[in-house]
Amino acid sequence: MQAAAGLFSGRSDVTDMQGRTAAQSRRTAWLIVFLLFLAQMLNYFDKTVVGVAATSIMAELDLTSERYGLVASAFFSLYAVTGVLVALFAAPRFKPRSIMAVLLVIWSLAQLPVLVSASFTTLIAGRVILGMGEGPGTPTSINACHEWFAPAERNMPTALSLFGSQVGSLLAAPILSYIIAGFGWRAAFLACSAAGFVILVLWLRFSADGPEAAHREVGPATGSSSPIRQRDLWADPSVIGNFVAGFAAYWVVGFTVAWLPLFVRNRLGLGLIESGWVLSAIYLVQALLLLLIAFGSQRMLRAGATSRAARGIVMASCLLISAAAFIGAAMATDAHLAVVLVTIGTALPLVIFTLGAAMLSEVSPTAHRNRLVTIIFSIVTLSAIPSPLVTGALVQGDLGWDRAFLVLAAVTLIGGIISWATLRPERSIRRLVALEG
Structure with missing residues (x-):
């Protein structure tokens, strides 16, 4: 495999600009992937702690389903805003390593206010602050990962770093359920904060800038030497398709x-503990599907398949199959079958974040890459704001879960159709090369 250090040489005696040999860079590259894996795992713990503690929180604070939906949506209220601000002002000036350290501090601190005063207002405020910190988290992780790997080799490292979110989902339900059952729901928030500070220490001690950091300037003038303008990138069909696919996928995430x-x-x-184990099984299936599809896509690329086939068609197919699964769940009369179909429906859209990020890095000029990836994967999170609200309104009334699943099916169906028509990275590369003259 062409390793991270392969960006400049496959020989073990050649050094990069930081004096590392290729072998050292390979080891560092995979250490970075592991640290990003931990950060993504924490990211999911932070996001899901309210969901796991929902029954306890709703009972203690006397929240209706609609008010709980507001709490859940609050996390995403400024999620995209801070992501875009980081993309516009921080990503061109600071390296992903530094941005990630600041984000970890925010994640850890944001969990603490609810320990002082537990109320509907405090929950909303804490989730908003946490969302502000986690909004740029995934795109920053992707950028940090991509600095260590060549374009054709980014599928699996990206999938493995984002796999932390899936492992987090696998572990979060049982671990947080046990903490809540034994010590109360506030202890779960405290545990998330403590874990964040531990990962921050590890990141500051062991992380490093990748070889590709040397190929782009970091400063106010970044990107100014490129003849390609931001609007040229945003008008590209593959970029538009990634945006639509990401929007649909994040609706499902919400x-x-x-x-x-x-x-x-x-x-x-089920009870709290039993449902925690069932959720772990669901998240395990989601994680395995993510890795399997990412691995298959990378094998297709190595075998000579086009990025259109290995990434674009795979992404579109995942959304279309997800839509079919949600339709099936809405029609299912057996509870266990409905859970299986919902597992499939919620798992497949996660592939968008791995393959989509790799495609965006593939088509984007290096000077624009960090900004583009951060903006795309920040703005698409806006769909996670109406998603819990719409679901809450449907579940609150007589329409129930079935109508909520049909809404999910409609969103993923539209995303899949548009993705199938627009995701053509080879054509995008030719277009952008022509614009560069």
Whole structure:
């Protein structure tokens, strides 16, 4: 495999601009992937703690489903705003390593206010602050990862770093459920904060800038030497397709984080601990599907398949199959079958974040890459704001879960159709090369 250090040489005696040999760079590259894996795992713990503790929080604070939906949506209210601000002002000036350190501090501090005063208002405020910090988290992780790997080799490292979110989802439900059952729901928030500070220390001690950091300037003038303008990139069909696919995928993420734990408990009639283990099984399936599809896509690329086939068609197909699964869940009369179909429906859209990020890095000039990836994967999170609200309104009334699944199906179906038509990275590269003259 062409390793991270392969950006400049495959020989072990050749050094990069930091004096590392290729072998050392390979080891450092995979250490970075592991640290990003931990950060993404924490990211999911932070996001899902409210969902796992939902029953306890709603009972203690006397929240209706609609008010709980507001709490869940608050996390995403400024999620995209801070992501775009980081993309416009921080990504061109600071390296991903530094940005990631600041974000970890915010994640850890944002969990603490609810320990002082637990109320509907405090929950909203804490989730807004946490969302502000986590909004740029995933795109910053992607950028930090991509600095260490050549374009054709980014699928698996990206998938493995984002796999932390899936492992987080696998572990979060049982771990947080046990903490809540034994020590109360506030202890779960404290545990998330403590874990964040531990990962911050590890990141400051062991992280490093990748070889590709040397190929782009970091400063106010970044990107100014490129003849390609931002609007040239935003008008590109592959970029538009990635935006639409990401929007559809994050709508599903909003449902998964806020409502999947409650759906499992209500539909299967389980207690807190039992539902935690069922959720772990669901998240395990999601994680395995993500890795399997990312691995298959990279094998297709190595075998000579086009990026259109290995990434674009795969992304579109995942959204279309997800839509079919949600339709099936809405029609299912058996509770266990409905849970299986919802598992498939919520798992496949996660592929968008891995393959889509790799495609954006592939088509974007290096000077624009960090900004483009950060903006795209920040703005698409806006769909996670209405998603829990819409679900809450449907579940609150007589329409129930079935109508909520049909809405999810409609969103993923539209995303899949548009993705199929627009994701053509080879054509995008030719277009952008022509613009560069």
